[in-house]
Amino acid sequence: MSHYPGAGPTVYDPMTLPSDDNVNNYTFCVELKGSQWFLQKGKMIAYYGQMDFNGIGHGRLDGLVRTSFHSPLHASDWVVAQGSGKMLLADRAFDVNSYDLEEGNLTIRSGNLLAFQPSLALKQSIVPGFLTLIGTGKFVAASNGPVVFMEPPIRVDPQALVGWADCPSPCHHYDHGYMAGLMGGLRAMTGLGGASGEEHQFEFVGAGTVLLQSTEVLMAEQATGVVPSEPGVPGGYGAPAGQPQQPGVPRLPGQLGDLQRRFGL
Amino acid sequence: MFRLQGSKVLAVDMTGDAVKAKNGSMVAYDGQMAFKKMSGGGEGIRGMVTRRITGEQMTVMEVSGHGTCWFADRASEINLVSLQGDKLYVESSNLLATDAGLRTGTSFTGLRGASQGNGLFTTTVEGHGQAAIMSDGPAVVLRVSRQYPLTVDPGAYIAHQGNLSQSFQSGVTFRTFMGEGGGEAFQIRFEGDGLVYVQPSERNTIAGDV
Numbered sequence: 001m002s003h004y005p006g007a008g009p010t011v012y013d014p015m016t017l018p019s020d021d022n023v024n025n026y027t028f029c030v031e032l033k034g035s036q037w038f039l040q041k042g043k044m045i046a047y048y049g050q051m052d053f054n055g056i057g058h059g060r061l062d063g064l065v066r067t068s069f070h071s072p073l074h075a076s077d078w079v080v081a082q083g084s085g086k087m088l089l090a091d092r093a094f095d096v097n098s099y100d101l102e103e104g105n106l107t108i109r110s111g112n113l114l115a116f117q118p119s120l121a122l123k124q125s126i127v128p129g130f131l132t133l134i135g136t137g138k139f140v141a142a143s144n145g146p147v148v149f150m151e152p153p154i155r156v157d158p159q160a161l162v163g164w165a166d167c168p169s170p171c172h173h174y175d176h177g178y179m180a181g182l183m184g185g186l187r188a189m190t191g192l193g194g195a196s197g198e199e200h201q202f203e204f205v206g207a208g209t210v211l212l213q214s215t216e217v218l219m220a221e222q223a224t225g226v227v228p229s230e231p232g233v234p235g236g237y238g239a240p241a242g243q244p245q246q247p248g249v250p251r252l253p254g255q256l257g258d259l260q261r262r263f264g265l
Numbered sequence: 266m267f268r269l270q271g272s273k274v275l276a277v278d279m280t281g282d283a284v285k286a287k288n289g290s291m292v293a294y295d296g297q298m299a300f301k302k303m304s305g306g307g308e309g310i311r312g313m314v315t316r317r318i319t320g321e322q323m324t325v326m327e328v329s330g331h332g333t334c335w336f337a338d339r340a341s342e343i344n345l346v347s348l349q350g351d352k353l354y355v356e357s358s359n360l361l362a363t364d365a366g367l368r369t370g371t372s373f374t375g376l377r378g379a380s381q382g383n384g385l386f387t388t389t390v391e392g393h394g395q396a397a398i399m400s401d402g403p404a405v406v407l408r409v410s411r412q413y414p415l416t417v418d419p420g421a422y423i424a425h426q427g428n429l430s431q432s433f434q435s436g437v438t439f440r441t442f443m444g445e446g447g448g449e450a451f452q453i454r455f456e457g458d459g460l461v462y463v464q465p466s467e468r469n470t471i472a473g474d475v
Contacts, residue, residue: 009344009345009404009406010406011406011407011408011460012405012406012407012408013407013408013410013413014413023405024403024405024465025403026402026403026465026466027402027405027465042418042420042467043467044418045405045417045418045420045421045463045464045465045467046405046407046415046416046417046418046421046461046463047415047416048407048413048414048415048416051416088405088407088463090402090421090464090465090466090467091465091466092401092466092467093401093402093464093465093466096465
């Protein structure tokens with residue numbers, strides 16, 4: 001948009017709005033021609049033309065949901081837009097961008113995904129809190145600040161990670177000094193004695209692309225739905241007895257195994 | 266003369282004339298300026314009472330002098346609107362500054378206001394001149410014409426100008442109550458000729474999650 005004195009802001013009408021492209025950094029325009037798009041609830045800000053927004057539990061859309069929606073348990077957070085016209089999408093004034101996948105895959109933090117074409121299949125990632133898109137098509141993602149694309153091998157800050165494509169090996173990485181020895185353990189537990197705040201990273205290796213946002217302000221998590229509690233399914237609640245406890249659950253007295261390891265005992 | 270300096274600061278060049286601006290929004294000035302708080306938005310006793318009753322209160326100051334004055338408010342994006350005898354409808358909380366020659370008033374919005382969660386009344390600005398409105402993220406200006414009506418999410422709507430009629434659309438069905446609504450249960454439809462300003466962000470509305 002031009003901000004020269006005298007020149008007013010750009011005025012859009014259905015002819016001048018872009019088709020499946022950004023209007024500005026914060027607003028994306030989707031053109032529907034009798035086609036359908038999946039979008040997160042409440043992200044439509046305006047539209048021209050005739051459109052219907054239906055919750056995914058809707059009977060007529062059953063077939064669509066079966067083919068391109070594989071996380072049945074969080075289907076209620078998504079709606080299907082169908083009709084013809086142009087629709088504007090935005091999310092809390094965050095940066096939005098569209099990405100094209102061609103016979104590809106991309107895993108993205110659940111809160112960052114705004115909308116996608118039904119030619120893509122949406123699945124829950126094995127990594128909790130992330131969703132995977134597989135196939136060919138376009139999707140729209142929001143990020144806090146512009147997105148940066150990086151090539152592995154790379155270690156990234158957990159809060160800056162938006163998603164990754166093709167990397168099969170996302171894993172945690174801890175700085176060595178953080179883990180080792182009595183002092184290291186104390187520091188890790190208490191934060192005393194100087195923690196840089198960067199001891200924990202995510203590590204990616206192999207061929208692929210890692211998407212980072214340029215701030216460390218996380219977008220609100222979007223529920224991805226629970227996974228069935230089966231043996232071997234990470235993040236499944238109600239893990240059978242004998243399985244390790246969920247992280248974050250306070251440790252009971254006498255259960256010092258992990259703590260002892262931390263202190264190097 | 267209004268101009269934007271960056272997208273979040275409004276610079277007004279004045280040569281003895283005046284502007285009305287949101288109270289306390291001046292960030293800097295150059296030259297000779299006088300700031301005067303205007304009780305009741307400068308709309309007289311009747312305007313003051315109307316605003317008090319309708320809840321569209323705004324505290325406005327009149328700035329006059331020679332030089333340049335800069336205005337900003339909580340790093341909101343600022344959008345310039347020029348009016349040629351038409352009327353701008355904007356929420357008082359989104360109005361940053363207007364030429365002193367523009368008349369401001371209040372008008373009844375009906376259900377749209379209720380669905381936005383900011384009251385049943387809105388502020389109107391009319392006359393010839395410029396106004397500056399604020400939005401969360403840069404506003405997108407959409408033209409509405411006879412053949413292209415526009416539908417807007419109440420939470421993203423910030424202002425409109427021109428000769429538009431608005432109607433309230435509700436997509437509430439039994440599915441909404443079963444928690445399977447379309448997420449866009451309340452919409453405002455604009456028809457006629459004019460411009461609508463939407464922001465790339467949604468305020469929390471009562472219908473936000475429906």
